[in-house]
Amino acid sequence: MRIVLVGPPGAGKGTQAALLAKNLGIPHISTGDLFRANISQGTELGRRAQEYMRAGDLVPDEITIGMAKDRMEQPDAASGWLLDGFPRNLAQAEALDELLRDAGQALDSVLDLEVPEDEVVKRIAGRRMCRNDSAHIFHVEYTPPKEPGVCDTCGGELYQRDDDREETVRRRLEVYHSETEPIIDYYKSQGLVTTISALGPVADVTQRALTALKG
Ligand code: ADP
Numbered sequence: 001m002r003i004v005l006v007g008p009p010g011a012g013k014g015t016q017a018a019l020l021a022k023n024l025g026i027p028h029i030s031t032g033d034l035f036r037a038n039i040s041q042g043t044e045l046g047r048r049a050q051e052y053m054r055a056g057d058l059v060p061d062e063i064t065i066g067m068a069k070d071r072m073e074q075p076d077a078a079s080g081w082l083l084d085g086f087p088r089n090l091a092q093a094e095a096l097d098e099l100l101r102d103a104g105q106a107l108d109s110v111l112d113l114e115v116p117e118d119e120v121v122k123r124i125a126g127r128r129m130c131r132n133d134s135a136h137i138f139h140v141e142y143t144p145p146k147e148p149g150v151c152d153t154c155g156g157e158l159y160q161r162d163d164d165r166e167e168t169v170r171r172r173l174e175v176y177h178s179e180t181e182p183i184i185d186y187y188k189s190q191g192l193v194t195t196i197s198a199l200g201p202v203a204d205v206t207q208r209a210l211t212a213l214k215g
Contacts, residue, residue, distance in 0.1 A: 005111050007113030007114065007115065008120050013085065028081075035067075038067075061092060069095075093187070126139045129161055130153070131159060133151075136151045
């Protein structure tokens with residue numbers, strides 16, 4: 001299966017993508033995670049991406065598209081993937097179409113996670129990530145770890161992402177509306193979009209998503 005996950009920052013894409021990918025047996029490809037890995041490894045790509053991410057802006061397409069393409073060409077991605085955070089604008093959506101066309105492949109579905117804006121802000125402000133694994137995500141209020149600052153799953157250190165600060169979140173939301181939302185219409189015109197509510201317990205959202213994808 002080839003699936004694109006879209007939704008505003010804080011919709012729970014990372015949480016859901018990890019669960020869905022596991023359930024469907026396909027790799028979870030997150031451009032945000034790829035950038036963060038490059039930053040923590042101190043690569044040239046990471047160095048170039050960091051300033052844009054800190055500001056809440058999109059990393060330029062010439063960096064992002066090549067990185068996403070490289071990842072999608074890895075052997076584990078041959079029979080499908082769940083893309084999280086890519087494409088994020090029309091140019092990236094067109095680049096993905098070209099890539100798929102060249103490979104004689106097609107998208108199966110675009111899953112749109114819907115969440116009201118005031119909820120998004122609350123989710124991001126309380127979000128804490130594990131340094132060891134970006135799939136280990138907590139919220140200080142909604143899904144608190146047993147011990148503050150420590151990951152329940154692996155004991156790793158929990159931290160707040162640099163771009164989860166309030167000023168940056170506002171900018172990320174603006175960018176989402178102006179750059180990313182247009183790709184939903186683009187995919188709607190191809191009949192690929194299913195919208196589900198991302199409110200409620202994590203497991204309920206996953207079930208809703210699986211029903212939508214398998215139905
Ligand atoms: P979220 O979905 O919560 O906003 P991500 O982890 O997906 O967070 O992305 C964090 C940041 O990484 C974005 O704000 C942006 O700066 C950068 N980024 C991720 N994916 C892309 C992309 N496809 N194109 C450009 N920039 C991206």
